[in-house]
Amino acid sequence: MAEKFPKVEGGGSLILAWQVKNKKVLVVGGGEVAAGRVLNLLNADAKVTVISPRDGLNDEVAYRIDHREVQYFDRKFEPSDLDDDQITMVLTAVDDPEASSQIWKLCKERKIAANIADVPPECDFYFGSVHRDGPLQIMVSTNGNGPKMANIVRRRIAANLPPNIGNAIAKVGELRKKLRAVAPGNDQGPKRMKWYVAVVMLFKSTKLTYSRMSNVCLQWSLEDLCDMEEEDMSQLLQYYTPDKVPSLNQIRLGDDPDEWKFDGSFGWACVV
Structure with a gap:
């Protein structure tokens, strides 16, 4: 039974994003x-x-x-x-x-x-050693053992990230706020989360090969998210009620969300 669960590794730190705004x-x-x-x-x-x-x-x-x-x-x-x-x-x-x-x-x-x-x-x-790109923050900690090493690891990670990842995350954040305005009720929580997760790219990789993400996403790429404008977001949110997830091209082509059918033949997950 114990083999089904992660092994406890003591000696670490609880890494948190400490909110100190106005403190x-x-x-x-x-x-x-x-x-x-x-x-x-x-x-x-x-x-x-x-x-x-x-x-x-x-x-x-x-x-x-x-x-x-x-x-x-x-x-x-x-x-x-x-x-x-x-x-x-x-x-x-x-x-x-x-x-x-x-x-x-x-x-x-x-x-x-x-x-x-x-x-x-x-x-x-x-x-820790922090990489910052707009809303994206990545911290590398060595738990006080080697600050210089943390800096080296952080640079390695940053070098393998797409140059537009911060902008893509910012656009997704804007979309999330608009979605909560469209479906604010607590009863909409499960559906809202399911639809939002379908929109956000799911990075399923154990290797630092993020620079190839845009080539393997089956639907929206980082470039699509960066190109997404206010009007695109407004159009995309119209697909929330019928519970559909279109591509950026379908949105800009003006496909009717009530007529467009999602047959499940593609998704939004990214695999490497």
């Missing part, structure tokens, strides 16, 4: 590592506060400060900086192991999630 995050330090942390946080729409003496600022961090993208205090960290109960997390990036450990202990006392740069045992979470 306060404290960054202690202003060097190169801090610059990367600050950019990641701003990309996630967090409210960032940086604490660091001015003479220790990286050019990028100084730029963020000068352009008021972050709140800034020109001094070293003080325990009272953690008194704000709105602080969601603390990130330290300073060349002072003793000071970093002290901040870690203070965060534990206040039950604030913290990441102490280059000290895995004193991290509630890790920063």
Whole structure:
């Protein structure tokens, strides 16, 4: 019986997409590592506060400060900086192991999630190497064992992705929102999900051969999704009620959704 289920592999991390939009995050330090942390946080729409003496600022961090993208205090960290109960997390990036450990202990006392740069045992979470293409985010984590290796793996993955994958995902996201407006009821949930899954390409591959996806999709390709316009979406949604899934060409040819028959001879799944 046990052979039917995945084997448990301990020692990993629970990889999540932490939503920090409009939440306060404290960054202690202003060097190169801090610059990367600050950019990641701003990309996630967090409210960032940086604490660091001015003479220790990286050019990028100084730029963020000068352009008021972050709140800034020109001094070293003080325990009272953690008194704000709105602080969601603390990130330290300073060349002072003793000071970093002290901040870690203070965060534990206040039950604030913290990441102490280059000290895995004193991290509630890790920063992986991230590939970003519009709404697409792919993170590679080595659980603190080899950050440089994570960067190499991330580059390998990114190099094998279609250049337009982010745009395709954005278009699918727009379609999903419009579908919920057309069929908002909870009772429509199962049908809505089934129809949506039929539209979205299902990538069934265990190899990094995504650059060939557009050649093996039996119906819509990434290029089709990228080319899909507002009018195409409106036309496509007319096929929801009769529960049909047309091609982009059929939509643009103006096929009547009440007359067009889907015989099941093709699907939307991609196989490699």
